[in-house]
Amino acid sequence: MYKYLHIYQTPKLSGSIDISGAKNSALPAIAATILAKNEPTLTNVPEVADVKTLLKLLKILGASFEFENNTLKIDTSTINNTTAVYEIVKTMRASILVLGPLLTRFGECKVSLPGGCAIGARPVDLHLKALERMGADITIEGGYIHARGKLTGSDIVFDKVTVTGTENILMAAALAKGKTRIINAAKEPEVVQLCEILQNAGVEIEGIGSDEILITGTDGELLDFKTARIIPDRIEAGTYLCAGAITNSQITIKKANPNHLESILIKLNQMGFATEIDNDEITIKPARKIEPVNISTTEYPGFPTDMQAQFMAIATQAEGVSIIEERLFENRFMHVPELNRLGADIRIQGKIATIYGPKELIGADVMATDLRASSALVLAGLIAEGETKVHRIYHLFRGYEKLLEKFRALGAQMELKEEPNP
Ligand SMILES: CC(=O)N[C@H]1[C@@H](OP(=O)(O)OP(=O)(O)OC[C@H]2O[C@@H](n3ccc(=O)[nH]c3=O)[C@H](O)[C@@H]2O)O[C@H](CO)[C@@H](O)[C@@H]1O
Numbered sequence: 001m002y003k004y005l006h007i008y009q010t011p012k013l014s015g016s017i018d019i020s021g022a023k024n025s026a027l028p029a030i031a032a033t034i035l036a037k038n039e040p041t042l043t044n045v046p047e048v049a050d051v052k053t054l055l056k057l058l059k060i061l062g063a064s065f066e067f068e069n070n071t072l073k074i075d076t077s078t079i080n081n082t083t084a085v086y087e088i089v090k091t092m093r094a095s096i097l098v099l100g101p102l103l104t105r106f107g108e109c110k111v112s113l114p115g116g117c118a119i120g121a122r123p124v125d126l127h128l129k130a131l132e133r134m135g136a137d138i139t140i141e142g143g144y145i146h147a148r149g150k151l152t153g154s155d156i157v158f159d160k161v162t163v164t165g166t167e168n169i170l171m172a173a174a175l176a177k178g179k180t181r182i183i184n185a186a187k188e189p190e191v192v193q194l195c196e197i198l199q200n201a202g203v204e205i206e207g208i209g210s211d212e213i214l215i216t217g218t219d220g221e222l223l224d225f226k227t228a229r230i231i232p233d234r235i236e237a238g239t240y241l242c243a244g245a246i247t248n249s250q251i252t253i254k255k256a257n258p259n260h261l262e263s264i265l266i267k268l269n270q271m272g273f274a275t276e277i278d279n280d281e282i283t284i285k286p287a288r289k290i291e292p293v294n295i296s297t298t299e300y301p302g303f304p305t306d307m308q309a310q311f312m313a314i315a316t317q318a319e320g321v322s323i324i325e326e327r328l329f330e331n332r333f334m335h336v337p338e339l340n341r342l343g344a345d346i347r348i349q350g351k352i353a354t355i356y357g358p359k360e361l362i363g364a365d366v367m368a369t370d371l372r373a374s375s376a377l378v379l380a381g382l383i384a385e386g387e388t389k390v391h392r393i394y395h396l397f398r399g400y401e402k403l404l405e406k407f408r409a410l411g412a413q414m415e416l417k418e419e420p421n422p
């Protein structure tokens with residue numbers, strides 16, 4: 001049997017929901033526990049498929065953990081295997097995050113080379129070059145990255161800003177001998193949280209939140225982790241705000257961090273939606289007229305690629321022509337043909353999507369292709385006349401905790417249904 005999401009048209013949403021911890025912060029934070037001498041505790045960890053996949057990988061490596069009520073207590077002192085197998089890595093690219101910590105702690109590891117995925121080729125060449133600069137000997141054998149050697153601090157210049165690349169080098173540098181300078185580092189809030197976790201565990205780090213980070217390694221000494229609370233998921237927060245926007249409703253998200261959502265809020269405001277911030281709560285209000293928008297995805301603090309698909313769904317309802325440029329991933333428009341199946345008029349030319357709005361959407365069968373493309377289809381399904389079935393829904397559960405519960409709390413009508421494999 002396989003599951004699909006059956007969505008009934010829901011003209012208006014209302015009410016409020018809590019935002020979960022960020023998947024993209026939980027993953028590096030969990031990988032970093034490989035560097036621990038104690039048993040670290042992480043709170044506000046989202047119970048999503050990607051987190052469970054990473055924990056499965058750590059268990060295969062020999063770690064043990066308890067994960068209950070969003071609190072993770074993990075013991076990595078028992079790791080006795082340093083091979084991240086293909087069977088796990090193929091289901092989650094972020095498994096590459098164990099490369100830096102395994103190598104720096106054990107001096108040797110094998111990590112299956114992540115292939116391309118639905119949104120692009122996504123090479124890891126920058127991770128590998130940086131580790132080589134730090135003294136690693138890296139070969140690719142039988143589809144595996146085989147890394148060996150003791151790491152020493154070095155100057156790393158990333159040719160492109162890479163989030164998991166920066167995270168891998170931060171973790172590798174934490175136990176290396178000497179100082180590592182990362183130039184052109186990623187500044188995403190998730191990178192900042194990883195720096196803070198490592199700093200609280202005893203690693204000297206300067207330049208946190210800037211594009212130049214200086215890490216003084218402990219020369220092999222394991223770290224004493226303090227309990228850390230995973231930051232709110234800015235992409236989940238943005239997605240629910242988009243649900244308010246596409247249905248032109250007033251809803252409130254709680255336990256969010258508005259500072260991490262600036263570019264998203266600005267674009268919602270430009271589209272005519274007022275937003276009100278009260279500490280960690282954000283309320284979105286209906287627009288008198290939904291205005292078209294121009295968006296170009298870029299690194300933080302710019303507009304996130306992980307919100308591109310959701311804004312495209314809203315743009316189908318704007319009164320005029322919107323332009324969305326995807327600058328990070330070469331294949332991140334897989335939702336376009338599916339939105340068009342629902343009645344949207346979106347045309348792609350290279351990195352640019354032109355969205356002709358407003359168009360009345362009509363329910364249909366659509367196919368989820370990746371995590372955020374799936375969420376855009378759910379948003380479109382809310383306003384599509386009649387019923388929409390979103391297939392291959394497992395993508396969504398990689399990153400949205402309690403998705404059905406949260407949408408239902410806002411008044412949406414949707415259910416998970418099963419049908420035999422075709
Ligand atoms: C688990 C996690 O945190 N995932 C996020 C992370 O992915 P991820 O860390 O994989 O994305 P990167 O920041 O590395 O990718 C940015 C760009 O650099 C390129 N690149 C990257 C590494 C490399 O070695 N060579 C190379 O060419 C990529 O193909 C892409 O075009 O940041 C992306 C960009 O904000 C987000 O969409 C993902 O949700």
Ligand SMILES: C=C(OP(=O)(O)O)C(=O)O
Binds near residue numbers: 093
């Ligand atoms: C692209 C994403 O995740 P990943 O980098 O793990 O594929 C995402 O969270 O939108």
